[in-house]
Amino acid sequence: xxxxxxxxxLLGAALAVLLAGAGSSIGVGIAGxxxxxxxxxxxxxxxxxxxxxxxxxxQGIYGLLVGFITLSKIGLLGGGMLDLTPQQGLLVxxxxxxxxxxxxxxxxxxxxxxxxxxGIVAKKPEQFGKAMLFPAMVETYAILxxxxxxxxxxxxxx
Amino acid sequence: MIDTKYTYxxxxxxxxxxxxxxxxxxxxxxxxxxxxxxxxxxxxKGWGGADTPVNAEAILTRxxxxxxxxxxxxxxxxxxxxxLSYPNMFHNLKAAIKDVCTEENGKSMxxxxxxxxxxxxEMLEIVRSKDFSRLPKYMAGAAxxxxxxxxxxxxGQLCDVIVDKAALEAIYAAGKExxxxxxxxxxxxxxxxxxxxxAVRSQKxxxxxxxxxxxxxxxxxxxxxxxxxxxxxxxxxxxxxLSGTAYAEGGKAIAESMxxxxxxxxxxxxxxxxxxxxxxxxxxxxxxxxxxxxxxxKTVRIILSGKRSGLSDDxxxxxxxxxxx
Numbered sequence: 001x002x003x004x005x006x007x008x009x010l011l012g013a014a015l016a017v018l019l020a021g022a023g024s025s026i027g028v029g030i031a032g033x034x035x036x037x038x039x040x041x042x043x044x045x046x047x048x049x050x051x052x053x054x055x056x057x058x059q060g061i062y063g064l065l066v067g068f069i070t071l072s073k074i075g076l077l078g079g080g081m082l083d084l085t086p087q088q089g090l091l092v093x094x095x096x097x098x099x100x101x102x103x104x105x106x107x108x109x110x111x112x113x114x115x116x117x118x119g120i121v122a123k124k125p126e127q128f129g130k131a132m133l134f135p136a137m138v139e140t141y142a143i144l145x146x147x148x149x150x151x152x153x154x155x156x157x158x
Numbered sequence: 159m160i161d162t163k164y165t166y167x168x169x170x171x172x173x174x175x176x177x178x179x180x181x182x183x184x185x186x187x188x189x190x191x192x193x194x195x196x197x198x199x200x201x202x203k204g205w206g207g208a209d210t211p212v213n214a215e216a217i218l219t220r221x222x223x224x225x226x227x228x229x230x231x232x233x234x235x236x237x238x239x240x241x242l243s244y245p246n247m248f249h250n251l252k253a254a255i256k257d258v259c260t261e262e263n264g265k266s267m268x269x270x271x272x273x274x275x276x277x278x279x280e281m282l283e284i285v286r287s288k289d290f291s292r293l294p295k296y297m298a299g300a301a302x303x304x305x306x307x308x309x310x311x312x313x314g315q316l317c318d319v320i321v322d323k324a325a326l327e328a329i330y331a332a333g334k335e336x337x338x339x340x341x342x343x344x345x346x347x348x349x350x351x352x353x354x355x356x357a358v359r360s361q362k363x364x365x366x367x368x369x370x371x372x373x374x375x376x377x378x379x380x381x382x383x384x385x386x387x388x389x390x391x392x393x394x395x396x397x398x399x400l401s402g403t404a405y406a407e408g409g410k411a412i413a414e415s416m417x418x419x420x421x422x423x424x425x426x427x428x429x430x431x432x433x434x435x436x437x438x439x440x441x442x443x444x445x446x447x448x449x450x451x452x453x454x455x456k457t458v459r460i461i462l463s464g465k466r467s468g469l470s471d472d473x474x475x476x477x478x479x480x481x482x483x
Contacts, residue, residue, distance in 0.1 A: 030162050034438070037169030045173075115165050116438040122172035 006074060006081065008089025012096030013070035016149065019100035020063025020142075023107025027056025031114035031135075038122045045121060048128050052118050055135045056110040059103035062146040066099045069153050088158055095152030102145035110138040164441055167232040171447045174228060177204060178483045179454050187458070188475065193465045200458060214462045218455055225451045226273060229444065238441050241332040241341055242448060246271040248325035250278055251293075251301055252318060254285040259308045296331065300324030319373045326352050326375035340434060340442035344449075347430045349377040351423045354408055357389040357396055358419060366390070379404050417477050425480045428453055432482075450482030457481070 035049035068077075070092060075081040084092070113135040120131035179187075183203065190196045197212055206217035229239065250270050270278035276293070284290065285305060290298045300320055308317040326349050333345020353374045360370050370386035380403060388395035393412060400409035411422035427449060434446035457479045464474035 030165055033162070033166040034169035037166040037171075038173045040170055041173035042176075112162070112439070115162075115169065118169055119172040119438055122169060123176055 002083060004086045005084030005089035008086060009070065009074045009084055009092035010076070012089075012093035013067045013074075015093070015100040016070065016096040016103075017063045017067040020066075020103025020107065021060040023104035024057050024060030024063075025107075027059070027107040027109075027111025027114070028053060030108070030111035031056055031118065034115035034118040038118055042122070045125060048121050048125060049118050052114045052121065052132065052135065055114050055132070055139070056107050058139060059099075059107040059110070059142050062099050062142060063103050066096055066146065066149045066153065069150060070096055073153055073156070082158060084158070088156075091156055092153065095149055095156065097149075098145040098152075099142070099149040102142055106138050106142045106145075110135050110142075113138055162439055164234065164439055164444070167234050168438055168440075168443045170232060171443050175447065175450075175483055178450060179203070179458070179481055180483055181481055184457065184461070184478055184481065187461050188471060188478070190465065193462055196458075196462055196465055205458075214459070214466075218459055218462075221451070221455050223273075225448055229448060232444065234441065234444065238336075238338060238341065239445070239448065240275070241329055241336070241345065242445070243274055244325055244329050244332070247274045247276060248297070248321050248328075250274055250276070250281045251285075251297060252304070252321045254278070254281045255301070255305050255308055255317060255321070256314065257282060258285045259305070259312075296328035297324065319369070322352075323373055323375055330375055330377060338441050338445075340431075340440065340445045343430050344427075344445065346377055346379055347427055349375050350380050350405065351408075351426060353377065353380055353382060353385060354396075354400065354405060355423060357385050358393070358412055358416075360386075361389045361393055361396060362416075415476070417473075421477055421479055424453055424456065428480050428482050435483075446482065453479055454481065 031053040035053045038049050039046050071077045074084065074092065117131040117134050120127055124131075187196055187199055190199055193214065194212075197214060197217065200206070200217065201212070206212075206220050210216050210220045230236070253269050270281075272278065274281075276284075284292050285301070288302075288305070290302045290305075293301055300323070304317045304320040304324075307313065307320060329345050330349045333342045333349075336342055336345070356370060356373045360373070367386055367390050370389055371382065374382045374386060376382055384399055385396070388399040397409040397413050400406055400412075405426070408419065408422050408426065411419040431446035431449055434440075434442040437443050460477045460479075461474055464477070
């Protein structure tokens, strides 16, 4: 029974990495298909579309970051694992949810926006800067979720 | 949930769209003095192939082939494009029926379109053996009727009307069944424009109400009954009827001249396709690209033949279509 707290906490870390990582894979996958389409016809646009493709990749990194912080918070990384109560474990789990869920959803939609923006680059490469802003907007919400997840995990008092 | 299976294809089409002719390119083409200069210019733009002879027909045929080479290369489900090949298929049916009934027996194979689901030879074979059940369902009935009509009455026009109407109905039915809104829009526009064309031409050649009813196909945006009634009472009545529909511009074009009207018919289709420029995840941009390329080739053909026969710039310009991009 005493292990249940740590199970919840680990589940939180796992969800942060898993959901945000899945979001990024979907997003990078969608944008990558569009990028491949453009490069098939015009290889000179490779560098530009590659940057577009990478934009939805950040959610996975945010998830990883929260996962790391959580693991070190509960002492799994540095040794000397904390003895958490189930309530404390659930607190950690709750703290991990924002980046997990928002990472999944925003990753997918950022990927779709990137794919659309790659269409701009295909037709008007000189508008690359403007095109990049659209998918970057979606990033805002992933960052907000990351912020709350980090603040919550680091400020839990145990 | 948006389907992302066309993401690759649409992005590739976006890259290909940069090679489409703009109105500026057409102006350049118009500025050429002779057909040879025009051909040189379009070759510089990448038209034709390395081994294509420098003659208008060879280059344009090569471009027509390139459209489908590109689309097949995208690796998408080709059944979406079936409806675009209906007009060519029905044309082949007409040609085959006439060939068989006039005992030409395929002597005029050059009037057939090659790139269809049913090859010209097969079509000829089906009509020759009167085994119409081998044709798709939407074609079989009309094929039989047209064949018998031509055989008994020797009325080529009536045979054409039967097949053309079947083609329109098939396109419309395909549009109704299609999941993609682009095919619905294409079907609606095609049928409506064809109906208007029939009305205008019937009016010019003083056809009666029965003929028009036989030729026109039902669609949502026009009333066949009202349109044909208007056509009987005169060109002004057609214009007046159209002014109350989504095709008011067409009415104005009819009032202007026949070539302005023909141009409007093609422009209208391009306008229907315009929203596809902003789609990233549907099959729409692919269909729009095919139609845009066909429209482009048609326009270049008009300019080339205009230059060849020494038409004035104004009369060529009157026939030049709007471009997609």
